[in-house]
Amino acid sequence: MVIGIIGAGASGMAAALAAAENPNANVILFERQARVGRKLQATGNGRCNLSNMNAANGGYHGETPDFVLPAMQAFDPTATLKWFAELGLYTVTEESGKVYPYSDQANSVVDVLRLNLDKPNITLKLGFEVEKVQKTDTGFLVAGQGEILSCDKLIVCCGGLAGSKLGGSMSGYKLLAQLGHKSTKLRPSLVQIKTSWGGVNGLKGVRANCHVEIFEDGEPFNQSTGELQLTEMGISGPVVFEISRDVCYGSGEWTAKLDFLPDWTETQLSDELNRRRSSNLPMEELLTGILHNRLGRVLTKTAGVKGKTFIKELSDSEAQAVCQAVKSLEITLTEPLGMDSAQVTAGGVRTEDFDPETMESRLIPGLYACGEVLDIDGDCGGYNLQWAWSSGRMAGSHAGKETR
Numbered sequence: 188m189v190i191g192i193i194g195a196g197a198s199g200m201a202a203a204l205a206a207a208e209n210p211n212a213n214v215i216l217f218e219r220q221a222r223v224g225r226k227l228q229a230t231g232n233g234r235c236n237l238s239n240m241n242a243a244n245g246g247y248h249g250e251t252p253d254f255v256l257p258a259m260q261a262f263d264p265t266a267t268l269k270w271f272a273e274l275g276l277y278t279v280t281e282e283s284g285k286v287y288p289y290s291d292q293a294n295s296v297v298d299v300l301r302l303n304l305d306k307p308n309i310t311l312k313l314g315f316e317v318e319k320v321q322k323t324d325t326g327f328l329v330a331g332q333g334e335i336l337s338c339d340k341l342i343v344c345c346g347g348l349a350g351s352k353l354g355g356s357m358s359g360y361k362l363l364a365q366l367g368h369k370s371t372k373l374r375p376s377l378v379q380i381k382t383s384w385g386g387v388n389g390l391k392g393v394r395a396n397c398h399v400e401i402f403e404d405g406e407p408f409n410q411s412t413g414e415l416q417l418t419e420m421g422i423s424g425p426v427v428f429e430i431s432r433d434v435c436y437g438s439g440e441w442t443a444k445l446d447f448l449p450d451w452t453e454t455q456l457s458d459e460l461n462r463r464r465s466s467n468l469p470m471e472e473l474l475t476g477i478l479h480n481r482l483g484r485v486l487t488k489t490a491g492v493k494g495k496t497f498i499k500e501l502s503d504s505e506a507q508a509v510c511q512a513v514k515s516l517e518i519t520l521t522e523p524l525g526m527d528s529a530q531v532t533a534g535g536v537r538t539e540d541f542d543p544e545t546m547e548s549r550l551i552p553g554l555y556a557c558g559e560v561l562d563i564d565g566d567c568g569g570y571n572l573q574w575a576w577s578s579g580r581m582a583g584s585h586a587g588k589e590t591r
Contacts, residue, residue, distance in 0.1 A: 190586050191329050191338035192216045193317050193362065194345040195223035196354070197572055198558025198579035200300045202342050205583030207309050212587045214309045215338060217329065219316035219358070223304070224297035226346065226353040230530070230572065235293030237271070238264045238576070239569035240284040246566040247574065248432060250371060254538040255563055258546070258577040267576050274299045285569050320362050322551055340553045340586045342546075344579060347532025347559035348373050355526070359560035363536050367550050370536050371562050375529030376432045377571075379423035382443070384518035386485045390417040393479050398449035399426050401520070403439045412449050417482070420524065428567040431523060432533055441520040446513075447478055447486070453514050460506045466498040473498050473509065486512040531571050535562040546582035557582040 190206045192199050195218035203216045216223075230236065239246075243263040247255045262270075268278055268286065276299045277289040288295040304311060319330040326339040345359030360370045397415035399422070401408045409430035416424030422443065435441050448456060456477075463473065470492060474483030490508035492501065501509075526532070538561055540549050548554040557578035565571040 188340070188589060189213045189215065189326075189338040190340045190342065190583075191327060191336070192342045192344065192583075193320075193329070194218065194343070194359065194558075194560075195220075195311070195313075196344065196346045196558065197224065197227050197575035198346075198582075199342070199344040200224065200304060201576045201579030202344055202555075202557060202583030202586070203309055204300075204303060205580045206342075206587035207306050208584070209587040209589065210308060211589065212308060215312060215329075215336065216304070216309060217312050217315045217317050217331070219314070219356075220354055221314050223301055223311070223313070226350055226355070227572075228293045228297050229350075229353050230293060231287070233293050234287050234291050235296045236285050236287060236569040236572065237278070237296055238267050238286040238573045240264045240280060240286065242284075242565070242570050242573040246570045248376075248533065248564050249535070249538060249562040251538050252563070254541075254543045254561075255574060255577070257543045258581040259573075262577040262580045264573055267573060270576075270580075271296075271299070274303050283568070317358070317362060320365055322366060322554075326553060340555070342555040342557065342582050342586055343560060344556065344558045344582070345560055347535060348526050349375060349378075349529040349532040349559075351527050355532070359556075360536060363556060363560070366548070366554060368536050368540055368548070368556075371534040373526070373532055373534040374436070375523050375526045375531075376533035376564050377428040377530035377567050378431050378528055379418060379421055379524040380427055380431055380434055380443075381421040381521045381524060382518045383521055386489050386518075387417055387421060388419060389485055390481055391419045393417045393482050394424065395447050395479060395482060396449065397426060398446040399430065400444045400446075401430055401434055402442045402444070403437075405440075405442075408434070408441075415445070421520075422518075425567055428530065432564070435520055435522045443518050443520055445516040445518065447482065447516070448513055451514075453510050456510050456513060457506065460501070460509060463498055464501050464506070468498050470495050470498055470501070473501070474513070478513070486516070489516065530567075531564045532559055533564045535560055535564075538562050545585040546578055547585060553586075555582040555586050 327341040400410040413426035490512040
């Protein structure tokens with residue numbers, strides 16, 4: 188029995204290893220890039236947040252988020268860590284539930300997967316871009332690079348459109364469309380959000396602990412607390428990724444309220460500023476020791492404090508304006524940065540046409556799909572990779588079963 192797997196990312200490698208557990212299964216793993224797991228190697232800023240211990244409790248999106256349940260129950264985060272340990276990867280779990288390789292290097296994850304793919308019944312075809320798939324009476328034909336190969340079963344796990352520089356593409360959606368499957372609208376998720384606030388121009392690279400609350404037409408939409416990263420175009424970082432899904436879509440007006448001192452009350456900040464008002468230091472040093480120097484200077488200017496030389500000249504109304512800029516800065520959001528910069532694709536091939544208990548197509552027997560190519564995307568913090576492992580294992584194990 189020959190099993191073709193298109194895509195050697197996280198879900199594809201998980202599927203290949205699961206299918207190959209049947210010694211009578213010959214697995215052919217097609218990857219259009221020169222090496223496996225390229226996108227995986229870049230996740231988590233190169234650290235690879237490979238799972239989250241809370242992932243079995245929800246945190247997934249799509250037209251039918253409950254589609255993830257059978258795969259997550261069959262291969263939950265605990266089972267995933269045990270599996271990785273058996274593969275040879277040592278991991279560490281943070282208090283938040285996020286799981287990382289102990290080495291803190293994404294290449295450790297890729298390397299143990301790559302090494303375990305070195306099996307007699309797994310063939311890697313790197314640099315092989317599949318251009319066409321066709322159903323036959325006995326299985327499938329896979330065509331590309333001037334070759335046509337046949338397989339009895341086929342798993343499509345090409346990933347999503349997000350992150351094209353790392354391998355994101357439309358190929359999975361197109362290949363499944365050739366076999367009759369339809370996709371929902373694709374849009375970026377876990378992505379930076381642009382703002383019209385001019386203050387970001389001088390804050391590229393600044394990071395801060397921040398509470399971010401997003402509003403649509405003045406109504407609360409989402410909120411989170413964590414690390415904010417400021418760029419020349421907008422707001423980014425884990426705290427923004429967590430709440431970026433569906434922001435700036437539709438015709439509404441989108442705004443964000445930023446609290447750069449979520450652990451302080453406004454009274455505490457006001458008292459500290461009043462204590463500093465006897466200082467002969469320059470006004471630009473007003474927030475020194477409280478916030479990142481560049482951020483403190485920008486927020487002081489944003490509050491309208493200018494034209495004065497020393498902190499001791501700060502008025503009561505100006506001190507209140509600085510407190511407001513630090514604790515509740517309101518900025519207008521314009522749009523997500525785009526699919527190239529997104530970590531994950533929201534939307535994908537409709538899950539209603541697949542069996543969640545096996546990942547097999549309801550339209551074509553012997554065809555499977557898993558991972559990001561399906562209309563499932565998870566929250567920030569290891570949820571999407573957990574879906575890749577769970578769905579990949581589900582697809583591979585069922586495709587690897589012998590059929591009579």
